[in-house]
Amino acid sequence: MAPITGGFNLDSVAIPMSGNLAVSDFGVTGPTPSEGADPELSLSPGEWRLPGLWKEDGAPDWTEEPDGDAIPLYQDGYSIPTGLATVEVTLILAQSDPLVHEITRGKKFDENGYMTVDGGGSSKRYGIFTEEIFKNGLIERKWAPNCTVKTVKLQKGEKGSPRGIEVTWTVNRSALLNNDHYGFWVIPPEGQPAPTIASVNPASAAAGATVTITGANLSGTSQVRFGSTNATGFDNVSPTQVTAVVPAGNTGSAQITVVHPNGNATVAFERTGA
Known part of the structure; x- marks a missing residue:
C-alpha cells in the first residue's frame, strides 16, 4: 500500500x-x-x-x-x-x-x-x-x-x-x-490566492464513490468535507483538481467543503443511497 x-x-x-x-x-x-x-x-x-x-x-x-x-x-x-x-x-x-x-x-x-x-x-x-x-x-x-x-x-x-x-x-x-x-x-498570507471550485464530477454519488473536484488554487488542500463529515480519503492531484471519497451518511444534500490554509471553498453535492 x-x-x-x-x-x-x-x-x-x-x-x-x-x-x-x-x-x-x-x-x-x-x-x-x-x-x-x-x-x-x-x-x-x-x-x-x-x-x-x-x-x-x-x-x-x-x-x-x-x-x-x-x-x-x-x-x-x-x-x-x-x-x-x-x-x-x-x-x-x-x-x-x-x-x-x-x-x-x-x-x-x-x-x-x-x-x-x-x-x-x-x-x-x-x-x-x-x-x-x-x-x-x-x-x-x-x-x-x-x-x-x-x-x-x-x-x-x-x-x-x-x-x-x-x-x-x-x-x-x-x-x-x-x-x-x-x-x-x-x-492567509497576503498574495496567496484562496481556492475556488468550478465543478464536481459526478454531482451526486453514494458512499465509497470517488468524486473529482475541479477548480483553481487547490494545492495544499488539508481536508475535504461532505456536509459535516470528513471524506473517507482525498488526494491533491494537481493545483486544479482534488479527488475525494464520499463518506457514509444520510442521503440528500451534502455540500462539499475544501479546507485550505488560504480559505475554504464549497460546492453543492447530493449523496445518494446507491
Whole structure:
C-alpha cells in the first residue's frame, strides 16, 4: 500500500514569529468579522491596552476542555455534549509595570504606587484580543469579550533573565458571540490566492464513490468535507483538481467543503443511497 500523503503542505506549518495581546474593559465591542479579517487591523488605543512584551516561551496558550461526560441516547453511537466547558488562555508577560499589575489584579495603584492584593482573585471582567503571526505570513486572531483573571503567578527571578508574570484568564461565554466563548480568525498570507471550485464530477454519488473536484488554487488542500463529515480519503492531484471519497451518511444534500490554509471553498453535492 502506498503511503497516504494527501494534505501534506510544509508551507502550512505554523512557526510562531511574533504576536500581541490587548485588553479592554468589559463591554467594549471588538472587531466585526470583516474588520478582524483585515491584515492591517488597528484597535482603538482609547479602548484597548497593551500589557507589553511576552517572555520567549510566553505566547498565548488557549485550552478548550469540555466538562462532564457526553449525554448518551438510547440508540448506540449517538450522544449530546453537555455544553459545559472550561476555556482558558494563559500567557507569560515579561514586563513588570503598573499597567500589567493593574490588569492582572483588577485594581489601580494609588499616588504612592501602592495597592492591596487579595489572593482570592477579582471579579473584574475584561475583553481579550490575541494575535499571532507565523513565519509563512499566516495570522491567527482571537477575541474573547467576557474574561476574568483566574490565576497570577510571579515566576521566580533568575539572574540575567526577565522575571515572567504568568496570567491565566477564564474565558466565559458571551451574548456578543451567540453565547460561544470567542471569535477566531485565520488570515492567509497576503498574495496567496484562496481556492475556488468550478465543478464536481459526478454531482451526486453514494458512499465509497470517488468524486473529482475541479477548480483553481487547490494545492495544499488539508481536508475535504461532505456536509459535516470528513471524506473517507482525498488526494491533491494537481493545483486544479482534488479527488475525494464520499463518506457514509444520510442521503440528500451534502455540500462539499475544501479546507485550505488560504480559505475554504464549497460546492453543492447530493449523496445518494446507491
